[in-house]
Amino acid sequence: MHPRASYPTLFIPGDSWLHRIHPFNKLCYILLTGVSAYLLPGEWLKDIVLLLINLGFLLSAGIFKSAWKLIWKTMLPLVLFMIPIHGILYPGNHTLLISLQWFHLYREGLLFACNTLLHLLILLVASLLFVFTTLPADLISTISQTAGSPVLAYLIGSPLLLLPAMRERIVTIQSAQQSRGLDTQGNFLKRCYGLFPLLIPLVLGSLIEIEQRSVALELRGFKSEHPKTFVRKVSDSRLQKRVRQLMLVLTICIIGYRVVG
C-alpha cells in the first residue's frame, strides 16, 4: 500500500505537475475561475471553455476517474432539483417548451438552470483540482508559515480533514446499526426513519472527537505564541510566485471591470 493511501482526506497520491504546485497557486486558481465564471461577460462559450480547461487539468493530473465519481454524485441531485424548479417557477419564464397537463416547462428557466449548473460544475471541478492534489499538511503548513496563525490554518484546513473522517464514521456506524437490526434499505420513508440512529451517534461521536483532538493539540503547544519552526518544506519558486501574483491581478481586474463597467 502507498504510504499515503490511508490518509483520511480526499487527497489522491501522485506526482503530477498539479501535485507539485504550491497550495496558494491552486487557491488563487479557484478564485480566478470563480470570478471568471460569474463576472466575465459572455455566457455559454466562456463557461464551456473554462469547464474544458478544468477537465483537461483533471485529465493531465491523472485524477479524472476519481473526480468523475464525485462530480456526478454531487451534480445529479442539483440537476434533478434545479431544472424542474427553474423550468417551472423562474420569474422570467414566457417561452413554453413542454406542456403536459399541469406541467409547463419554460425555455428561460431551463437556460437559467443550465447556466447556474454549469457555473457550479466549473467551481466544483476547480475545487476538486485543489483537494485531490493538495495534502492538508501542505496547506496548513503554508498558511501557518505565511499568516503566522496555526489556528487560522487549521480552520481553513479542517474541512479537508473532517469530511472524509465523517464519511468513514458513517460507514462504521451504519454497519454497527445494521448488525443490530436497523433497516437502512427500502423505500424513502424507511430510509428517513433509519437516518436518526445514524445521525445521533455521528454527531455526538464527532463532537467528542473534536474536543479530544483540540485538547491533544493544545497539549502539544499548537496555540503557543512562541515562534514556530517547520520540518515540512512546501516547494515554491519564483515562477510560481509570479503566476500567483498574475492570477491575483487578473482576479482584481475582472472584479474592477465588473464594478466599473
Added chain:
Amino acid sequence: MSGIEIERLTYHYPGTDNASLKDVSLKIPRGEFAAIIGANNSGKSTLCCAISGIVPHLYHGRMHGIVRVNGTDISVMSVSEIARDVGMVMPIPGNQLSGFHYTVFEEVAFGLENKGMQRDKIIERVKQVLLMTGLEDLAERSPYQLSGGQQQRLVLAASIALEPSILVLDEPTALLDPMGTTEVFTLLQRLNRQGTTIVIAEHRLEFIAEYADRVIALYNGKKVLDGIPQDILTSSVLKKIGLEWTRYTQVAVLARERGLWAAGKPLSTSFFDTVNGMVKK
C-alpha cells in the same frame, strides 16, 4: 518543590452537582513512578487532567484547591506553558493525532515545531524518540495506517519528544495486547530511570505491581489509599472500592487459607513471589 503537589483539590465538571474529585491532597516528588487506580468514575482521568492543566483550563467547571507543577500553580499558567513540563497521553490514540500530518515522523515533530526548535535538532530528536519507541521502521507511514497499539506508541513518542519532566498517562494500554502493554511499561520504566516523573492511571494491577513505586487508590472522587504497591494491592479495602486483587494475590490468599502459605510472609502481587511464598503441607 519539583514534582506535583495537590492541595485539597475538589472539582465539578460543568453542569454537574456531584464532584469528580473531592478534597484530594497528595505530593508526587520528582522521579517517582506513581500509579492511580480505581473503579470507573472514581476520578482517575479527572486527576490526570488536573495535573496536566486540562482541568480547569480546557474543561472549565468549578475547581477548589491548588495544583502545583514543579512549584508553580497551574491556574496561573496556560495549557501550552504547562505542556512544557507535563506530557499527557489519553486512552484513545486516534483522537490525539493532529490529523494533518501524513507521516509518523511529522506527527512526532509537530510538538517540537510548536516549541520553535531548530529544524536539524527536531530531525535528530525525532529519530531518537522513534528508535526509543520502536517506531523507526514506521517513520514514513501514515499515522492512520498503524494499528491501535502502534498509534498509542506514536502518541507516547510525540509526548516524549517534548522531554517533559512529568509524564501523565490516562489508561495508555487500553488498546494494547499484553506484549504491547509490557513494551509501554518497559519504556516508561526507562524514562523514569532517566528522571521523568510518571503518573499513570491504569486498570491492569499486575503491571502496576511490577513497575510502580507508589499506588494511589481513588473511590468516588476521594483518595482512599496511598502507599507502596505491596501494601495497597494486597489491601482488603480494594474489594470495597470495586477493584479485584491481582490473580497472583488471589492465589496467595487461597494458599494461605489452605495452609500453603509461609507463615508471616506478606501476600504477593507477582508471579515469582507467589511461587516462592508457597510451602508444602
